[in-house]
Amino acid sequence: xxxxxxxxxxxxxxxxxxxxxxxxxxxxxxxxxxxxxxxxxxxxxxxxxxxxxxxxxxxxxxxxxxxxxxxxxxxxxxxxxxxxxxxxxxxxxxxxxxxxxxxxxxxxxxxxxxxxxxxxxxxxxxxxxxxxxxxxxxxxxxxxxxxxxxxxxxxxxxxxxxxxx
Amino acid sequence: xxxxxxxxxxxxxxxxxxxxxxxxxxxxxxxxxxxxxxxxxxxxxxxxxxxxxxxxxxxxxxxxxxxxxxxxxxxxxxxxxxxxxxxxxxxxxxxxxxxxxxxxxxxxxxxxxxxxxxxxxxxxxxxxxxxxxxxxx
Numbered sequence: 181x182x183x184x185x186x187x188x189x190x191x192x193x194x195x196x197x198x199x200x201x202x203x204x205x206x207x208x209x210x211x212x213x214x215x216x217x218x219x220x221x222x223x224x225x226x227x228x229x230x231x232x233x234x235x236x237x238x239x240x241x242x243x244x245x246x247x248x249x250x251x252x253x254x255x256x257x258x259x260x261x262x263x264x265x266x267x268x269x270x271x272x273x274x275x276x277x278x279x280x281x282x283x284x285x286x287x288x289x290x291x292x293x294x295x296x297x298x299x300x301x302x303x304x305x306x307x308x309x310x311x312x313x314x315x316x317x318x319x320x321x322x323x324x325x326x327x328x329x330x331x332x333x334x335x336x337x338x339x340x341x342x343x344x345x
Numbered sequence: 346x347x348x349x350x351x352x353x354x355x356x357x358x359x360x361x362x363x364x365x366x367x368x369x370x371x372x373x374x375x376x377x378x379x380x381x382x383x384x385x386x387x388x389x390x391x392x393x394x395x396x397x398x399x400x401x402x403x404x405x406x407x408x409x410x411x412x413x414x415x416x417x418x419x420x421x422x423x424x425x426x427x428x429x430x431x432x433x434x435x436x437x438x439x440x441x442x443x444x445x446x447x448x449x450x451x452x453x454x455x456x457x458x459x460x461x462x463x464x465x466x467x468x469x470x471x472x473x474x475x476x477x478x479x480x481x482x
Contacts, residue, residue, distance in 0.1 A: 201379075201382075202379065202380065202381070202382040202383060202389060203380060203381055203382060203383055203389035203391055203392055205380065206356075206378075206379075206380030206381070207391070227352060228352050228353070228355065228356040229352070229353050229356060230351060230352045230353060231351045231352075231353050231398075232351060233351060233352060238353075239351060239352075239353035239395070239398070240398050240420055240423070241353060241357075241391075241394050241395030241396075241397075241398035241399065242353055242391075242395065244391060244394040244395070244398065244423065244425075245389070245390075245391025245392065245394055245395060246391070248389075248390045248391045248394060249391060264384065266384070266387075266390070266427060266430060267390040267425075267427045268426075268427055269424065269425060269426050269427065270390070270394070270424075270425045270427075271422065271423070271424040271425070272422060272423050273421070273422040274419070274420050274421060274422060277419070
């Protein structure tokens with residue numbers, strides 16, 4: 181369990197490992213902030229992430245990827261530890277078009293963790309948090325038991341919670 | 346018919362595997378790359394979402410290019426079901442426009458790897474249709 185007193189899951193720290201690998205690295209996701217049950221990430225605008233060459237706005241699929249990533253991380257943040265999981269379903273409502281050339285900021289909160297499933301919801305905006313571009317709701321299914329923090333008494337050898345690196 | 350995918354498709358390595366014949370939607374293909382990986386051994390859900398989104402977009406584009414439909418469309422929402430973990434191999438996706446109304450079109454799309462009958466993900470999208478800028482909000 182977390183609450184060893186020696187380590188509390190730190191999404192910023194985990195993200196520093198994640199952002200160098202895989203899809204996070206390719207997309208260029210950046211960690212912004214977190215609370216006890218939410219995580220905020222940024223997707224910096226890039227020409228190759230554009231979904232409509234005419235307008236220059238970031239692709240909807242890229243916004244979805246950002247929200248999926250923030251969603252998974254906010255579950256671990258609320259749990260206070262890493263537990264392997266997979267997205268079960270994810271819904272995005274596109275509230276309005278993002279501004280051309282704008283970064284996208286996504287904040288997702290985990291509002292319920294059940295035995296097998298975690299429930300999250302979030303908003304994405306392009307500069308004004310009060311004027312969202314997309315709303316997201318998703319569920320994640322746990323695929324294994326919680327993994328105690330590396331270096332804790334329950335995991336002294338430093339097993340994998342290091343991350344999907 | 347041939348459609349041009351947006352820049353984001355190229356970033357994900359998505360190509361048109363098979364142009365649709367007639368009104369059939371094209372099949373898109375996304376080969377595995379390190380930049381698409383999520384948890385160990387699996388494709389990232391976000392990359393799968395990108396492929397589904399592109400396949401849905403391509404099915405709309407192909408349908409509208411083939412007929413006299415409205416020239417413009419924009420997504421209202423997408424609901425994705427992740428059915429199986431995506432592995433480190435090529436992934437395919439194809440959308441199907443199931444309804445075109447006067448204002449809204451509905452698309453269902455599936456992504457699969459080795460077997461078409463075992464999709465790794467499926468999604469449903471609604472698109473707002475517009476014949477001109479005036480229809481855009």
